[in-house]
Amino acid sequence: MELRPRSFAGQLKADQLNSLIDALLDQGYRVIAPVKRDAAITLAEIRTSESLPQGWGDEQQPGSFRLTDRGDTEYFGFAVGAGSFKQYLFPSRRKLLDIDRHDMSMTKVEDTEKPLAFLGARACDLDAIAIQDRVFMGSDFVDPFYAKRRNECIIIAVNCHRPSSTCFCTDAGKGPECRSGFDVALTEVGVDDDHRFLVETGSEKGTALVNNLDLEATTEADDAARQEIIDRAVAAMQPALPDTDIPALLKAATESPRWESIAERCLNCANCTLSCPTCFCSGIEDVTDLDGTHAERWQTWSSCFTMDHSYIHGGSIRRIGASRYRQWLTHKMSFWVDQFGMSGCTGCGRCVTWCPVGIDIREELRGFAGDALEATTNEEATA
Amino acid sequence: MEVRTNNAPVRARPKVAVFKFASCDGCQLSLLDCEDELLAVAEAIQIAYFPEATRAVIDGPYDISLIEGSITTLHDAERIHEIRKQTKTLITIGACATAGGIQALRNYSNVNEFVNVVYAHPEYISTLRTSTPISDHVKVDFELNGCPINKAQLIELISATLNNRRPLIKAHSVCIECKSRGTTCVMVSKGEACLGPVTHAGCNALCPSYHRGCFGCYGPNETPNTASIAERFSILGLTSAEITRLFRLFTTESEAFRDESRKHANGS
Numbered sequence: 001m002e003l004r005p006r007s008f009a010g011q012l013k014a015d016q017l018n019s020l021i022d023a024l025l026d027q028g029y030r031v032i033a034p035v036k037r038d039a040a041i042t043l044a045e046i047r048t049s050e051s052l053p054q055g056w057g058d059e060q061q062p063g064s065f066r067l068t069d070r071g072d073t074e075y076f077g078f079a080v081g082a083g084s085f086k087q088y089l090f091p092s093r094r095k096l097l098d099i100d101r102h103d104m105s106m107t108k109v110e111d112t113e114k115p116l117a118f119l120g121a122r123a124c125d126l127d128a129i130a131i132q133d134r135v136f137m138g139s140d141f142v143d144p145f146y147a148k149r150r151n152e153c154i155i156i157a158v159n160c161h162r163p164s165s166t167c168f169c170t171d172a173g174k175g176p177e178c179r180s181g182f183d184v185a186l187t188e189v190g191v192d193d194d195h196r197f198l199v200e201t202g203s204e205k206g207t208a209l210v211n212n213l214d215l216e217a218t219t220e221a222d223d224a225a226r227q228e229i230i231d232r233a234v235a236a237m238q239p240a241l242p243d244t245d246i247p248a249l250l251k252a253a254t255e256s257p258r259w260e261s262i263a264e265r266c267l268n269c270a271n272c273t274l275s276c277p278t279c280f281c282s283g284i285e286d287v288t289d290l291d292g293t294h295a296e297r298w299q300t301w302s303s304c305f306t307m308d309h310s311y312i313h314g315g316s317i318r319r320i321g322a323s324r325y326r327q328w329l330t331h332k333m334s335f336w337v338d339q340f341g342m343s344g345c346t347g348c349g350r351c352v353t354w355c356p357v358g359i360d361i362r363e364e365l366r367g368f369a370g371d372a373l374e375a376t377t378n379e380e381a382t383a
Numbered sequence: 384m385e386v387r388t389n390n391a392p393v394r395a396r397p398k399v400a401v402f403k404f405a406s407c408d409g410c411q412l413s414l415l416d417c418e419d420e421l422l423a424v425a426e427a428i429q430i431a432y433f434p435e436a437t438r439a440v441i442d443g444p445y446d447i448s449l450i451e452g453s454i455t456t457l458h459d460a461e462r463i464h465e466i467r468k469q470t471k472t473l474i475t476i477g478a479c480a481t482a483g484g485i486q487a488l489r490n491y492s493n494v495n496e497f498v499n500v501v502y503a504h505p506e507y508i509s510t511l512r513t514s515t516p517i518s519d520h521v522k523v524d525f526e527l528n529g530c531p532i533n534k535a536q537l538i539e540l541i542s543a544t545l546n547n548r549r550p551l552i553k554a555h556s557v558c559i560e561c562k563s564r565g566t567t568c569v570m571v572s573k574g575e576a577c578l579g580p581v582t583h584a585g586c587n588a589l590c591p592s593y594h595r596g597c598f599g600c601y602g603p604n605e606t607p608n609t610a611s612i613a614e615r616f617s618i619l620g621l622t623s624a625e626i627t628r629l630f631r632l633f634t635t636e637s638e639a640f641r642d643e644s645r646k647h648a649n650g651s
């Protein structure tokens with residue numbers, strides 16, 4: 001890969017990582033970063049670098065996530081964990097309105113959270129946030145809650161160099177290199193001898209933040225060190241998606257019997273959609289209290305794998321598993337492009353790892369491509 | 384009829400009765416357990432029959448009957464028809480009433496053998512061969528799942544019924560509750576068997592939040608693909624006997640779990 005000249009803002013010694021976190025805390029941010037919790041790496045609010053999953057890695061397969069104890073001092077030596085930054089910008093549940101019969105009032109519930117700082121976002125996370133920006137803020141109908149949190153947040157990305165077997169951002173997304181969408185991007189290098197972070201900035205907000213830090217100058221060799229990290233990540237990923245026009249492939253496959261065969265395995269559990277950092281469906285729920293004087297309106301995550309999702313007057317439209325799975329895959333990979341001008345998939349692999357039965361969208365897409373190829377070959381043979 | 388302050392809608396206090404069949408009482412006690420809401424509940428409804436709470440009895444007919452427990456005796460099989468006749472809206476609460484309860488394990492064996500082993504005077508025991516859910520006997524208007532039921536759902540159900548709206552009780556998977564509260568999946572991260580993907584939500588993913596697989600207390604969800612999850616359990620190393628046992632717990636008499644359990648049980 002061609003070496004691009006970088007302009008680093010400087011470098012931060014690994015033992016100074018807390019100065020970055022402290023700067024964020026001082027500016028009033030809630031810092032959200034990867035932590036080791038339960039048997040996985042997941043996101044949580046942190047106040048010190050000691051909470052980061054230092055030395056921990058991951059081994060991911062379809063339907064399986066295992067922590068690995070590398071025992072080194074690397075802070076960000078894993079791919080992506082359970083959960084995603086989506087749960088902070090677009091929470092699973094939030095109250096929209098309080099409605100009171102007593103004074104016949106309706107009160108909008110305002111967001112009182114502190115601004116968010118996302119530490120450790122990967123290229124696929126940046127990609128996912130850009131996709132949700134398009135969904136929630138990219139039209140005339142802006143979601144004010146999302147927009148507020150998004151505009152206030154600061155993103156400290158970290159280049160990825162240990163993709164897991166479920167990652168395919170080189171195929172589906174723009175990864176693994178963090179190119180845009182961050183305020184600050186870090187590259188963790190020299191874990192064994194000279195452990196430090198190479199610092200780049202991507203916005204004024206980012207520049208202002210790192211200006212407060214005690215950064216040391218980088219050397220010319222650091223360009224290569226950064227590039228080596230990116231190259232390693234690229235090399236670790238296998239081509240995963242069929243080399244074809246996937247949106248068109250899926251549009252032509254709406255009546256394929258393959259949907260049925262996937263539905264035999266699919267549990268309709270919705271883990272794929274809720275783990276996916278771009279899925280954006282929500283439902284609106286109203287609740288009343290016992291005497292009917294107070295009501296509340298809530299927004300909650302929703303999934304196309306539930307019967308409620310397609311419920312309209314008198315019943316659900318997508319009654320069989322095949323049609324529910326088809327909705328998920330065709331929307332994500334095909335109709336999303338018509339709707340938003342971009343694919344809904346970043347290649348983060350979460351839907352593959354967190355599917356309890358290990359249904360792998362890469363494999364299914366290869367299956368559809370194989371079917372299409374077979375059909376054309378047969379047509380040619382009979383022609 | 385009663386006039387309310389606070390602009391509250393004026394409405395009659397419905398007559399509510401609570402009946403017990405074969406069960407442990409845990410579900411009806413959830414009603415008494417609603418400490419914060421108990422007064423509001425008592426104000427909103429008229430308790431007509433609830434032996435666990437009051438000795439006062441108001442005769443039927445009842446607007447709402449809450450039924451706990453399964454049918455295990457001939458006497459109960461007749462009693463439930465009487466209650467149905469006296470009831471406008473019949474709601475079953477808990478795994479026993481909705482899916483036969485843990486006592487439905489007898490359905491896979493010979494109950495007389497148990498009776499002979501357990502009781503000093505088996506001749507005093509008169510029981511049916513099976514334990515069956517209420518819906519096997521009479522029309523049920525709403526089933527509230529759980530072992531025990533979740534009291535917040537019970538309040539929601541009462542409140543929805545009083546306000547003439549659809550209760551906000553989701554029939555989707557427990558997994559949605561895991562993901563919504565940020566619980567890491569135990570099946571994926573630890574390879575532990577979990578019935579959550581085929582189980583009805585309602586407990587807010589209680590067991591997974593304590594790092595263990597779901598036992599299926601809330602019974603099958605709206606679209607349970609039990610065959611696929613059983614296949615996964617065997618890949619995770621469970622034996623047929625273990626898979627059978629997993630499906631044979633508190634909601635074993637639900638169709639989906641019963642049928643799946645039979646597929647893995649030797650010779651049955």
Ligand code: SF4
Nearest residue numbers: 276345346348349351
């Ligand atoms: S579809 Fe799967 S791989 Fe693509 S962004 Fe969503 S979770 Fe990641």
Ligand code: SF4
Nearest residue numbers: 266267269270272355
């Ligand atoms: S594809 Fe997997 S995660 Fe998604 S609903 Fe089906 S079984 Fe659940």
Ligand code: SF4
Nearest residue numbers: 558561568569577579
């Ligand atoms: S722990 Fe169980 S209920 Fe929760 S997501 Fe995993 S499979 Fe579903």
